[in-house]
Amino acid sequence: MANAQHAVAPLGGRLVTPVTVVLAGLTAIAGVILLIRFFFGLGAVTNISDGFPWGIWIAYDVMVGSALACGGYAMALLVYIFNRGEYHPLVRPALLASLFGYTLAGASVIFDLGRYWNVWHLFWPGYAQINSVMFEVGVCITAYIFVMWIEFSPVFLEKLGLKDVKRKLNKVLFFFIALGVLLPSMHQSSLGSLLVVFGYQVHPLWQTVLLPLLFLLTAILLGFAVVIFEASIVSVGFKRPGETPILASLSRIMYWLLAVYLVVRVGDLAWRGALGAMFVPGFEAAGFWVEMLAFAAPLWLLASAESRQRRDRLFVSAVLLMLGGFMLRINGFLIGYETGPGWHYFPAVPELMVTIGLIAFEILAYIVFVRMLPVLPKHATH
């Protein structure tokens, strides 16, 4: 049973519903704001400044967005590398969400780049600056987006009935699966490395040479959490039977990985003598406590095999882990980032609307895809 194929099928159903209309509306608002941004500069719609040159478009849309899109990576790691075939039904939906998450995170970078027309320089040898962490991140994420579309292409090929092409692709797919595991391991850790060069500007609660490891571990954790979160939402939202047994089993792996992460995280703070900083009142300590409690609570919520069978605990744990990963990144890039006195940042309303519009578009596209393409496991016979 380890590698059993499972049947997948399009969900079908109406595409125009109140939900999709609202999502489309939010997407359109974001589009208008982006037009303003391209005509009048980033300052016209954002609150970023020289003290906070990166706002939520980078900290959330890219850093958090790509980490939340690690479901496909985490499941591929589990199914194809650790040979846990029983999780196979979770691969496609996770991969689809990752595809959107990453493609949009990649595309949204264009909104934030001041000189976006030069973006191809990232991939042009004459300009490449290989010492730059940003270079690694940019090239690696782009490569991963392509790899994911290849990984996902069997879905399109099935839809189009191109079985021969699909069979040929299947012969080499293992290589793309391997790449699809390697590339996120590289760039998710590098997203953490981005902070290393900031030096003292990043608060001691987050400035460590272990940042790459912390970001990598949390990216995988978030991948698992998102899979559980999405499976729960999908089963409720599309009124399908839940997949609790498989999720319970998945959550056990997540649980042990979480334990490893917390040991590394706290051990690193102790090793650097930074533990005391969490007791100094301020935004940094507050941000730290939210982050750490969000990571620690699931360790308690999922401690026993019985509690891992409970859908509510699984769901809450998944949400908490997503919050923890969100906070780690927001803390590192915004709350724990301090250039000097006098600089403040909180996203402007139009800036927020663009981020909300991106999320709305992502959900909208997901709905359209699962209704029209064979992504979700067939449950009709149940």
Next chain:
Amino acid sequence: MNLSRRNFLKGTVAGGALLTAGTAAEARPNKTMPPEALGLLFDSTLCIGCKACVAACKRVNNLPPDPISEEFPMWDAPLDISGSTFNIIKVYNSGKANRKDEEVDGYAFMKQSCLHCVDPSCVSACPVSAMIKDPVNGIVAYDPDACIGCRYCVAACPFGVPRFQYDKALPKIAKCELCRHRIPDGHYAACAEVCPTGATLYGKVTDLGVEAHRRLALKPGEKTSFPRGRLGGPDWSYQGVAGKYVQQVYGEKELGGTQMIKLAAVPFDKLGHRPLPERSYASISEGVQHTLYKYLALPAVVLGVLSVVAKRNTKHEDDDDDSSGRGRK
């Protein structure tokens, strides 16, 4: 199941250990000063706050005025370096602020502009080689034609120097480039050229360092000669008195050194210059990155292993698909 879980954890721990080993490994050392490094010596005790340097900088770099606000558009009075100001003179104020160069009840001037680090974070951060450190004179130059506007340099600079033009549709990064565009016609940094007191002095960094230490060795109030303009240029020196210097040349050691060095009579942290370690952040960052990715050796090995494992674990799927393919024929 248990065995698999243990395997999974083992894999995770091994991966972590690899990363940890990588990050713990010795990073590259700081870069060293280029042979003909050019720079500035700013002596806070000589600065009279006339801002001739601010105006000259704007003139030679074609920078627009920075009015205080829309309400008061009649003065070019930048409050900080920005997308339209590369150089500024700031003032430290304390109590009654009636004595120059005193920490208590005094005031003191400080110049803020690019320090042209020996091992610059902006150069290390830039993904597309838009920030370049000249290998000979060490000037950190900006190339807008290469720049993608990601602002990683703005975020990374420990001195808060590169700035960005947030109000433009086609923006650039803005920073002092030590008037490198004026070198071919025999000119040098406009701020030093126009400074009436020699508070900003241009020259080779080694010569500037010698001059800085000469001043530190003087007794406060002692008569001495202060050069103006550039060291090694025409003699524009004048007689003045030595200030009560803080015994520190800021920029000599900070983050591996900068090509702009500073003297002051008020402690530097009061003048907006925090104490910094000698190890450059660029060297730490690149150490982490290169240990993980040097020659892509580690990723290549990992990819090889992953490919073998993935091929083995997807074998059944191939078979399934083959049979379905046969079925179709």
